[in-house]
Amino acid sequence: MTEHRREELLERVTDHVLAHGLIGLSLRPVAAAVGTSDRMLIYHFTSRDALVSAVVARTNERAMAAVAALPSAATVHDGVNQLWAAYRTEPLHSAMDVYCQAAVTGLIGREPYLTDARANGELWAGALRAYLVRCGAPTSRVARLVTLVDSALFGFHLDLITDDPAELAQGVDDLARAAEALARS
Amino acid sequence: MTEHRREELLERVTDHVLAHGLIGLSLRPVAAAVGTSDRMLIYHFTSRDALVSAVVARTNERAMAAVAALPSAATVHDGVNQLWAAYRTEPLHSAMDVYCQAAVTGLIGREPYLTDARANGELWAGALRAYLVRCGAPTSRVARLVTLVDSALFGFHLDLITDDPAELAQGVDDLARAAEALARS
DNA sequence: CGTCGAATGTAGCACATGCTACGTTTCGCT
DNA sequence: AGCGAAACGTAGCATGTGCTACATTCGACG
Numbered sequence: 001m002t003e004h005r006r007e008e009l010l011e012r013v014t015d016h017v018l019a020h021g022l023i024g025l026s027l028r029p030v031a032a033a034v035g036t037s038d039r040m041l042i043y044h045f046t047s048r049d050a051l052v053s054a055v056v057a058r059t060n061e062r063a064m065a066a067v068a069a070l071p072s073a074a075t076v077h078d079g080v081n082q083l084w085a086a087y088r089t090e091p092l093h094s095a096m097d098v099y100c101q102a103a104v105t106g107l108i109g110r111e112p113y114l115t116d117a118r119a120n121g122e123l124w125a126g127a128l129r130a131y132l133v134r135c136g137a138p139t140s141r142v143a144r145l146v147t148l149v150d151s152a153l154f155g156f157h158l159d160l161i162t163d164d165p166a167e168l169a170q171g172v173d174d175l176a177r178a179a180e181a182l183a184r185s
Numbered sequence: 186m187t188e189h190r191r192e193e194l195l196e197r198v199t200d201h202v203l204a205h206g207l208i209g210l211s212l213r214p215v216a217a218a219v220g221t222s223d224r225m226l227i228y229h230f231t232s233r234d235a236l237v238s239a240v241v242a243r244t245n246e247r248a249m250a251a252v253a254a255l256p257s258a259a260t261v262h263d264g265v266n267q268l269w270a271a272y273r274t275e276p277l278h279s280a281m282d283v284y285c286q287a288a289v290t291g292l293i294g295r296e297p298y299l300t301d302a303r304a305n306g307e308l309w310a311g312a313l314r315a316y317l318v319r320c321g322a323p324t325s326r327v328a329r330l331v332t333l334v335d336s337a338l339f340g341f342h343l344d345l346i347t348d349d350p351a352e353l354a355q356g357v358d359d360l361a362r363a364a365e366a367l368a369r370s
Numbered sequence: 371c372g373t374c375g376a377a378t379g380t381a382g383c384a385c386a387t388g389c390t391a392c393g394t395t396t397c398g399c400t
Numbered sequence: 401a402g403c404g405a406a407a408c409g410t411a412g413c414a415t416g417t418g419c420t421a422c423a424t425t426c427g428a429c430g
Contacts, residue, residue: 020293021293021294021295023208023289023290023293023295024209097292097293100289100292100343101289101292101293103343103346104208104285104286104289104343105208106346107282107285107286107343107345107346108205108206108208108282108286109206110206110208114346117346117347118346118347121344121346121347121348122347125347143352144352144355144356144359147344147348147352147353147355147356148356148359148360150340150344151337151340151341151343151344151348151353151356152336152337152340152341152360153340154339154340154343154344155335155336155337155338155339155340155341155342155343156336156337156340157340158285158288158289158292158336158339158340158343159306159332159335159336159339160292161288161291161292161299161302161303161306162302162303162306162307162310163306163332163336167328167329167332168332168336170329170332171329171332171333171336174329174333174363174367175333175337175363177363178359178360178362178363178366181363181366182359
């Protein structure tokens, strides 16, 4: 049972997806990029859909690890701004891209994206909750804080295509102040 | 120069895309659904990419018209909540889905989605600005309000897959309060 | 040394894709 | 009536897709 070859391939495919996108992923190009064949990807992952599920899950694991590695901020306000800074640098930036792609594809009811997005969303919310608690959010308010901050930063990430980063930073700080106020209410 | 046939097809294709998604759109199925052939779609729109650009633009026009038709709320707080209610009902709900798909696909650098998302994002921001002004937002704050509200509601829409609508409504109201506070600062 | 299974290579199938070549119908306008 | 252009049908090409059948190499273990 040497399935550490599968593990190795998964790492490389995940790297490639983080760099080149999840939407429209097809076996032959990605196989060539990671130094194997479509034949082997099917052999180790049984189907294309199972491959993307595995990649999305692995991406989520990496993202949660990055959040867990973030130092605790003194206030919720600082915590939100620091979180946004993390969103804008690797490895979280690309992970957010992939998560957005999975979420949107799930949004229109396509499997396995829908199920994956739901499952990973739960885990991700847990990671955010732990982080906000570390930043001093009271447990009575942390649920509302998570929905507000998670959703909003999600949207800010998407608006990186259109908007000026400086404007977005201002928007994030406005959000951070609202979160701070909510934490203290 | 009777190109009103193209117009008719565009309306029908847009309806179909709003119902079935933009990602992975392929000519033959959509052609069959709207009662024509792939041959004719290419004939009227010259290429698949030009078709999706036209569909995204048309969707955006419809969405902006829906926002323009919204009654003015008494406060920014009420305006944001009313806007979210509009996001959750047709025609805006499906339009947001399509816009999310275009934005995410543009996020990973794929054309023509990137250019389209940028162009439509500008127009959309203008529509939101007009709406918020109607709801009493001071012109000195309306730019910040637009980035905050647009991005955040964007993210809330995506989180509809995962989260409980009631929780999200709470989150939106938290956002609305923050927007109100920002408008009055 | 021989054996068994994991890992891989080669070929290919059935189907879907965007797009084109070529011919035909339809219809408004003079 | 007749002419030109818009609109459409049929057939097909080249390429890409997920996946499979079959044969082969390689290395650990008895």
